[in-house]
Amino acid sequence: MFSKSIKFNAALAALVLAPSLAFAHPGAGQAIGFVHGFSHPMSGLDHILAMIMVGVVAWQLGGRAVWMVPATFVAVMGLGGALGMMGISIPFVEAGIALSVIVLGAVIALNVRAPVAAAAGLVGLFAVFHGHAHGSEMPAAAAGMSYAAGFMIATATLHAIGLAMGFAIARAGDAKGALVARSAGGVAALAGIGLLTGLI
Template identity: 40%
Template sequence: MIHSSPSRFFSYLNSRVCALVVAPVVMLAAMSAAAHPGHDGAGHGGFLAGLLHPMLGVDHLLAMLAIGLWSVRQQGRLRRFVPGLMLAGMWGGAALAWNGLPLPGVETGIALSVLLAGVLVATLTRLPGMLGGSLVAAFMLFHGHAHGSELPAGASLLTYLIGFSLATVAIAVVGKGLGTLLQRCETRWVRALGATIAAIGGAFALS
């Protein structure tokens, strides 16, 4: 009894900390989703527009955050190179848009990327490196095409590219940091966060 009481106390404390970490993210995601897709105010300058576009679009934000969060539980190179794979997919999609090449079902693809990334997080899924990397790049291809298509008139393509590239890496790093923190918690907190993201992605797909 003497030994079990401190154990229960620290377990309770850890649970409270995990709740404090997850709850604000869930609330922010749910509140932001009400304004889907939410790209207003992305600015008119190339760099600023590129930087803010992924952050002000809740669909982009949640997909990238979820991928970063999911990557923490992956093995080897996939875990390390997820931010680079996200950039590669973004650049590929943007290149298609800037060369006038359509990508069918862009909005649906973006919504499904949010849904599926949330499912991967909620189910604690681990994938082989090649499959997981291909999936990440495919997800981001749709996001990159959307970013490329929304280049503001008269804006510098290069500064816009730099802006959304920096935003992509920053969101991925935040997601990985959150995932690392939540690894110390019970898996139910990670599952709850993933389920919330998946539900929002499903709502996007049906809207």
């Protein structure tokens, strides 16, 4: 257990420090791209809630899901981002993003125990919408690869925060921890309904 905690904290530190490493030798376009890409997922409540909840869902499922669910989201989001950068339209992007907050919040609130493959498929579906939103809003002056690296690293960082929150909740004990996690999922789902209906 102690060894797992050390590995998790080391991975979290690497994700948090990654943005500073990306600035080691930036060119103008690369720097602009990375900064805009990294800030985009951090600038909207819908993205922040969904990304953190992907981490919490992964923690709830445990085992291989801890890395497979977030990794699937980041990989598929990259594909969605490429579609957005190329100007290929996808219908209902904003609704898909709002639904991701509702569904992931409900999964946490109801403590749904899905197979890892099903969970990865679900987050992968939502990742297309999030990625497309990031890619379609890329500034003209930004370098595409740097921009994509920025929003993918930001997303992975938010996933890691969600995982860290899950492990922190677990320290509160089984009964209290489960109540906190499920309550937070319910609040997030309600926020998602507010986002979908335009109330937030």
